[in-house]
Amino acid sequence: MYWVRLGWKGRHLIINDIADRLLRSVEAVQDGVNEALFEPVIRIGVTGLSRAGKTVFITSLVANLMDRGRMPQFSPATAITAAYLQPQPDDTVPRFNYEAHLAALTATDPHWPASTRAVSELRLSFRVRPTGLLAGLSGPRTVHLDIVDYPGEWLLDLGLMEKTYAEWSAEALQRAQSREQSAEFLAALEGFDGNARHEEAGAKALSEAFTSYLNRARAAGYSDCTPGRFLLPGELAGSPVLTFAPLAQPDGPRGSMAREFARRYESYKREVVRPFFRDHFARIDRQIVLVDALGAIHAGPKAVEDLRETMADILSAFRPGRVGRIMALLGQHRVEKILFAATKADHIHHTQHARLTAIMEALVRDARDRADFAGAKTTAMSIASLRATVEETVNHDGQDIDCVRGVTEDGKRAAFYPGELPEDPAHILSAARQGAEKWLDGDYEVMRFKPAPMTLKPGEGPPHIRLDRAAEFLIGDKL
Structure with missing residues (x-):
């Protein structure tokens, strides 16, 4: 055994390091107590792989939580008396540029905002009026929603x-x-x-x-x-x-x-x-994983199977399950709810939305089973954070075809029929698992649309598909 004799400076550094760790631990406990007892904080992680629409999702979600006219299935909407943006709690994390992204989507000539390149954060605070039997015994309370945006590639x-x-x-x-x-x-x-x-x-x-x-x-x-x-x-x-x-x-x-x-x-x-996990990911309570399932289907069976395996790997990075009240007071976090959302539902007619959701559920079945077993609540749905199309029925060779119409990237208005998704998702998953080179029953096309010009009425956020249901699942119980 070897002994190393430290000088005064070495001992001083070690003592300072121990004191710093103790101080951080005490601060974490104090923050946990304050959040649990006085002003609760909900931390939502928003991630997804490239082109899944993370930036648009956060922008539209915040806009629709601040002006809730298009959120009929978000149950706390009537209990919220005010919603406002506050400085984020983490001074070293870039702020999500909500204002610039919303301006891009609502401009006279709207365009998609730049995609996620690094971690960013935004705090949205609510004043919530109590409801139910205890409504007359307490005044409004404040609940903070911290939204953490990070690239799915890092996850x-x-x-x-x-x-x-x-x-x-x-x-x-x-x-x-x-x-x-x-x-x-x-x-x-x-x-x-x-x-x-x-x-x-x-x-x-x-x-x-x-x-x-x-x-x-x-x-x-x-x-x-x-x-x-x-x-x-x-x-x-x-x-x-x-x-x-x-x-x-x-x-x-x-x-x-x-x-x-x-x-x-x-x-x-x-x-x-490891620093990313420690500083950002490990503090998340709720998580949404955005998936461009239509893009993967268009790319072919190998891309779909790769996506299925990726979803299972993503969940292995989570720490799903519930945290008891005592552990919450001590600042411990686990992902209690996970939403897997197939984006760009506005690219297909609403009659196919149920099929897209069924495919999404099949894609994440392995991931959901693991999370459910660990005690987390999971669900899958198809959404459009910002509706860029309108639906239209076109007669082609004497046959009515359900299409969507929007503005293409070159500025032209076009009706589009991507192909019919199978009623049984096994037709997609079995070909993908078998390593098929292409789909046997046809091709599924993808078209890129620009955001449509919009005129928002007072109290209304941007048009969407099922964003209110997504918000209800993620934070409805906390408000």
């Missing part, structure tokens, strides 16, 4: 925490072998010697080839494209922590490429993934 990274570099490499390469977008990366990998001495130029070249493949795979509709920061690097762009790639032989001698890649992978988990 997928939480699954890396329990995987070694060798395990992740094997899974990543197996996925790459089944995707045509990986051809250039796999060609670069063939000429790469992981046992060779580490050389930064070679490491950077392979990492860039891997990153290009991930971007192409995401654009093709695939969901599982980890590590997520390779797609959304932010301030980490070009850093060593994002300069590695999976290898077929992940073990190598000291100083080798493989050994350095393994070290950087562990550093990625320690310096990037």
Whole structure:
């Protein structure tokens, strides 16, 4: 046994560190008591994979919670006497730019706001009038809603925490072998010697080839494209922590490429993934996962199966279940409710919404079963955060076809029929599980619409589909 003698400065630093940890613990307990007894705080995490519509969802949700004229199925609507935005509690987290995003959607020539690139937060506070038998015994109370927006690609990274570099490499390469977008990366990998001495130029070249493949795979509709920061690097762009790639032989001698890649992978988990979980994700009470299910169906069976597996992996990152009152007072959080929402329901006629919801329920069945077993409440539904189309029946060759009409990205108004979704979701899921190359019974098309110009009446938020039902599930019981 070896003893290290610390000087006064070393002992002073250790004492300060212990005192700082104790102070943070006490502050956490105080915050938990204040929230539970005086002004409750509901923390909702909003995530989804690319093009799922996170930014539009938050913008429309906040607008419709502030002006509740279009929220008939949100039961607390009549009990809320005021709703107003406040400074967010986390000074180090960027504020969700609600005003700019709403301006983009409601402009004379509306356009979709920029997508989520990093974590942001917004606090919406409610003054709620008590109802029921105790209505006359207490005055209005304040409830805070903290909405945390973060990229779904980062959420997928939480699954890396329990995987070694060798395990992740094997899974990543197996996925790459089944995707045509990986051809250039796999060609670069063939000429790469992981046992060779580490050389930064070679490491950077392979990492860039891997990153290009991930971007192409995401654009093709695939969901599982980890590590997520390779797609959304932010301030980490070009850093060593994002300069590695999976290898077929992940073990190598000291100083080798493989050994350095393994070290950087562990550093990625320690310096990037774990702080995100600790500072943001672990504090969430309710969660909504937005899914572009129609986009995955359009991309084909492989993309649908990839999405199904991704949904199961996403749930493994949650800590679902209820937290007792005592644990809530101590600042402990678990995800009590999870909503899986298929977005862009306005891209299909309402007669197909039930089929889209059934497909969504089938896609997340494995994930829901795990959450339900752990004590969390889950549900699936199809929504449109902002309705961009109107419905129309078109006669084609003597047959009536239910379509949607909207403004396309090139500014033209067009009626669109995406194809009929199957009544039995097994027709989608079975082909996906079997690895089919394409759908046997037809193709399902996707069209991108611009937001439609709107004129909002006083007290009304933007038009939507089932946003009130989503809000009811997520926060209705808390208000």
